[in-house]
Amino acid sequence: MATSAAEELSGLSIGDDWAASCPSLRKNLSILSPDQIELAKILLNEGQSHLFNHWPDPGAEDEKKKGFFDQVARLNSSYPGGLKAYIQNARKLLADSKAGKNPYDGFTPSVPSGEVLTFGDDNFIKLEEAGVREAKNAAFVLVAGGLGERLGYKGIKLALPAETTTGKCFLQQYIESILALQEASCKLAGGQQHMQIPLVIMTSDDTNAPTLKLLESNSYFGMVPSQVKLLKQEKVACLDDNDARLALDPNDKYKIQTKPHGHGDVHALLYSSGMLYHWKSAGRKWVLFFQDTNGLLFKAIPASLGVSATKGYDVNSLAVPRKAKEAIGGITKLTHADGRTMVINVEYNQLDPLLRATGHPDGDVNCETGYSPYPGNINQLILKLDSYIEELGKTRGAIAEFVNPKYKDSSKTSFKSSTRLECMMQDYPKTLPPSANVGFTVMDTWLAYAPVKNNPEDAAKVPKGNPHHSATTGEMAIYRANSLILRKAGVQIADPVNDVFNGQEVEVWPRITWSPMWALIFADVKRKVNDKCFVSQRSTLVINGQNVFLDGLSLDGTLVVNAIDEAEVKVVGSIQNKGWVLKHVDYKDTSFPEEIRMRGFKIEKLEQLEKSYTEPGNFCLSS
Structure with a gap:
């Protein structure tokens, strides 16, 4: 048969x-x-x-x-090149790891060239204006693949309030900032066609649906839905041993175990999406990459984009001053014995031994400024679109990977648990040719960097003098930055008091917030305040409106001003009330929501003056 x-x-x-x-x-x-x-x-x-x-x-x-x-x-x-490439790359990297190979063998570190900015001086103001002018030619990419579990929060990190005075979440703050840049940039262009600045959000299996829900339930926070694009990152296969045998899921023998590949995937996703070519045909010149929980970031973006535009940088890494040996990567120029050079982030635990091994017996030390000459990388990048497309045409977005297996013993023959290849967004410059113009922009930490990434328990264990990087310090940093900006513009801002929340000592400044439409850059602030204004330490000031002017305001309490764009409001005179006060909350007290507990305080609203202007016209607000 x-x-x-x-x-x-x-x-x-x-x-x-x-x-x-x-x-x-x-x-x-x-x-x-x-x-x-x-x-x-x-x-x-x-x-x-x-x-x-x-x-x-x-x-x-x-x-x-x-x-x-x-x-x-x-x-x-x-995965660029498919599973075959992944397994072959894994074998090589696992062999290098077992042999203890140093990825920086043959390289000599030196200080790269970049721009160190001073907030509020003439150069800073010029660069901010140049950045706003360029913004209409930019696209923004937000890397947001993580949940807030490490913070003690069950939701996505983008949904966390950046500060609790207004309750605006990180995503709302970011989108409102981009919309303010969009409007200001088109205005500076003088009657040019209104251009929408696109926003791409890289999500993961964990964050894709909640991110979409957050956008849809809030009408995209004012953006046109077509302006926002979600790109979902896939995970990569786990590896069981040095032969790169793929690991089966312990709970399902018909599934390969997977783990996140790292935020470096954003480059391959952008390449495969075809969006880069679409942006180029629309006349865009810059791609700005940023991460999900830095409430200060958009205070640094206009001047940084101005640096990219004036210097013609192919890659501009945003950075902050860094103390020698501080636990933050340093931006470093590496020159190989064979002539290759690259400007990249070198992790702090690799930078010091690398310097010692190449003729610097003291390793990473502070220079005459009191800081290391190697600035601290904060993982925010500005890339020139033309050269970015050219490079991705060669690499398809593949980023240099690393592997970090946890070995059972010194023989390095077996792992404690499965591992995987990882890649980082900021390692993009590793494959660039020597002709690439790679630099950095350093800004004060108080202005540019206050990430929220540690839960209260871990933050409280941070050694004194080191940043806590918690929800507590992230919120307080916003008030501090706004207070210092107003002070620089001439407003008399009372000194902060020290307090302890969730075991973290912080400076408590007046709780001052404003919408990005009110002031996007320092020149906006200077135009809208004067030196006859005073704000006490216990005060709260919230400004929502483009044309609100503080003219001799003396505030001791809480003032909230809401105004449509067509309403011009002058705020004058003395305003005093019981205000809003901070009440301590224990992070273990489950009677409070997670987003309050993780801060260690809640705002008790005793009394305030709140005024809303919903009709066009000129108005005067006084007590």
Whole structure:
């Protein structure tokens, strides 16, 4: 009797000799599609036959077997070069790790060239205006693949309030800042066609749906929905051993265990999406990358973009002054013995030994400024679009990877748990040619950098003098920056008092916030205040409106001003009330919401003067 096609495929036919080393897979070829068979060949060629050892004969768990290949197809398509390239890269990196190879062997570090800015001086003001002028030619990319679990928060980090005076979440603050840049830039262009600044958000399986829900339930915080694009990052396969054998999920033998690949994936996602070419055809020149919980970032962006435009930087890394040996990566120029050079972030625990090994016996030390000459990288990048497209045309967005296996013992033959390859967004410059113009822009930490990444317990353990980087310090940093900006503009701002929340000592400045439409750059602030104004330490000042002017205001309490753009409001005279006060909250007290507990305080609203102007016209607000 003639054999069926299925029997022929599952038997010892000539066409399946490639699977002879894996009988359990060979028996199941009949249930697989041609595409799935090609994927199976890749896996066997790369030494992954163990993935099929447990497979029963055809007819048993066939849907799960097909589901396995659905996952393999996703892993293959989402990695530049596919699974074959991933496994081969992993073998090389794991061999280097086992051998203890130093990635910086042959390189000599030196201080790169960049711009160090002083807030409020003439140069800073000029660069801010240049940055606003360029903003209409920019696109923004927000890397937001993480949940807030590390902070003690169950939701996505973008939904966290940046500060609790207004309750605006990080995503709202970012979008309002981009919209303010958009309006100011088009205005400076003098009647040019109104251009929307695009925003791309890189999400993950964990954050994609909640991010979309946050946008949709808040009408995209004022953006046109088509202005915002979500790109979902896939995970990568885990590795079980030094031979780069892929790890099966301990809870499902028909799934490969996966973990995040790191925010470096953003480059490959942008390349494969085709958006870069669309932006270029629309006349865009710059791509700005930023991360999800730095409430100060947009105070630094206009001047940094101005630096990129005036210097013609292909890559501009935003940076802050960094103390020698401080636990933050340093931006460093590396020159290899063979002549190669690159300007990249070198992690602090690698920079000091690298300097010692290359003729600097004291390693990383402070210079005459009191800071290390290697500025602190804060993972915010501005890339020139033309050269970015050219580079990604060669690399398809693949970023230099690393692997960090946790070995069971000094023999380095087995792992405590599975590992995976990782990549970082800021390592993009590693593949650039020597002709690339790579620099940095340093700004004061108080103005540019206050990330929220530690939970209260971990933040309280940070050694004295080091940044806590918690929700507590992130919020207080916003009030401090706004107070210092107003003080620089001539307003008399009372000195802060010290207090302790969740075990962290912080300076408590007046709780001052304003919408980006009120003041995007320092020149805006200077135009709208004068030196006859005073704000006491216990005060709260909230300004929502483009044309609100503080003219001799003396505030001791709480004032909230809301005004439409067509309403011009002059705020004068003395305003005094009981105001809003900060009440201590214990982070273990579950009667409070997570976003309050993680700060260690809540705002008790006793009394305020709140005025809203919803009609066009000129108005005067006084007590």
